[in-house]
Amino acid sequence: MTNHSPEAGSQILVDGRPASAPLRDTLTVAQNLVRHFADNVTPCGSLPGEQLQSDVMDLTIVCLGLGIQMLDEGISPTDEDLAEVRNSSARWAREGFPLKLVLRILHEGIREAGDLVASNARDEDLPELLAIQKVMFTLLECVTVAATTSYVEELEAVNSERDGAAVNLVTALLSGRKAATAARHAGVELADEYVVLGLSIPSHPTEAVTHRRKAVVARQKLHRLQIELADAAGGAALCSLSPDGGTLLLPGSPERAWMVSLLDRIGAAAGVPLTATATRVRTDGIPAAADQVHELLGLAHQLGLEPGLYEMDDLALEYQLTRPGPGRTHLARLLEPLQGSPELIETLEVHIGHDLNRQRTAKQMHLHTNTVDYRLKRVAQLTGCDPTRPSGLRRIQAALVARRLEVEQPDR
Structure with a gap:
């Protein structure tokens, strides 16, 4: 009587013949x-014919050999026996085949092989059928664990390589050196222009109450944000981020409304409200732009601004009041439409100097008050800033100071 358990040294017989005979x-x-896979396993049917005749065929032959060994000798596969299963699965991971494709082929193949082995069984072979079933389940477990483990490990390695290449690309773009070479290594085609964002990610509330796991919680927050960012931006966003924030590069010229929506979306994924500053530049201007958006980001924090998206137009006045530089130039340009009308600039300066008093302004300039009103209205038309309204006056005042500084300190 045959030992029906798949133990070492035992052979399972069906109808008086080795159960493995149909597989020999x-x-x-x-x-x-393989033909069955192509006809019935839909993803497999979409594979190139050459792929079916090589990787799938080789893997099928290996698995059949393992099944024969288990049926004849009752010996479960060793790590060495499963090496080709692991290698095939790793190759498929690197080539981008989905894991479910690998598992469906393995599971369907073992099920079909089991049916083939049991096809000649008689009624009195029930114990043998149970033993065959146990062998097939054991084989299925072994190849599934080997294939899945290898696939995941290889996928992690591939993602690590891609992440490393992406980080190198962002570093190159931010430094202005060898970006084209880094882009080739990352498999990315550089855009002509980018939106550069400085991003601030506040601590999640749970970070404050999980002292020992604070770093873990912070990484989880960042991971959720990165997953949502990749999905929302279609994988096109380049980033250099830590749990506290960093730099995002968005190719092209996305609209402000889309960027606000993006911030809301990734902030919701991270569970925190985000603050970002942005500017649009050509690719070769990214290093200077990155410095600028992070200066703006620091300013937004100093001013205690609400989370949201800020561009230079939103913070130019505050930027100018704290430091010389691009903000001052930006404000000074606000008055460029008045360059051919010096009387308008003079009227502004006198009017502001007299605390916005029309009568005193008119008297100082020997004008009629209607003329003062006309000139102020003309300033509003040319600059888009109405000096008779608080919001417009604030920018006009700052622009006058910036214009003066640009003349007096051109190199600063």
């Missing part, structure tokens, strides 16, 4: 299985 013509069986 391994090549023919493998060819039939």
Whole structure:
């Protein structure tokens, strides 16, 4: 009587013959299985014919050999026996085949092989059928664990390589050196222009109450944000981020409304409200732009601004009041439409100097008050800032100071 458990040294018999007999013509069986995969396993049917005849065929032959060994000798596969299963799965991971494709082929192949082995069984072979079932489940477990583990490990390695290449690309773009070479290595085609964002990510509330796990919680927050960013931006965003924030590069010239929506979306994924500052530049201007947006970001924090998206137009006045530089130039340009009308600039300066008193302004300039009103209205038309309204006056005042500084301190 045969020992029906798949133990070492035992052989399972069906109808008086080795249960493995239907599998012995391994090549023919493998060819039939591969055709079955192509006809019935939809993702597999979409694979190139050459791929079916190589990787899938090789893997099928290996698995059949493992099944024969278990049926004849009752010996479960060793790590060495499963090496080709792991190698095939790793290759598929690197080539971008989905894991469910790998598992469906393995599971379907083992199920079909089990049916083939049991096809000649008689009623009195029930114990043998149970033993065959146990062997097939054991084989399925072994190859599934080997394939899945190898696939995940290889996928992690691929993602790590891609992440490393992406980080190198962002570093190159931010430094202005060898960006083209880094882009080739990352498999990314550089855009002509980018929106550069400085991003601030506040601590999640749970970070404050999980002292020992604070770093873990912070990484989880960042991971959720990065996953949502990749999905929302279609994988096009380049980033250099830590749990506290960093720099985002968005190719092209996305609209402000879209960027606000993006911030809301990734902030919701991270569970925190985000603050970002942005500017649009050509690719070769990214290093200077990155410095500028992070200066703006620091200013937004100093001013205690609400979370949201800020551009130079939003913070130019505050930027100018705290430091010389691009903000001052930006404000000074506000008055460029008045360059051919010096009387308008003079009227502004006198009017502001007299605390916005029309009568005193008119008297100082020997004008009629209607003329003062006309000139102020003309300033509003040319600059888009109405000096008779608080919001417009604030920018006009700052622009006058910036214009004066640009003349007096051109190199600063």
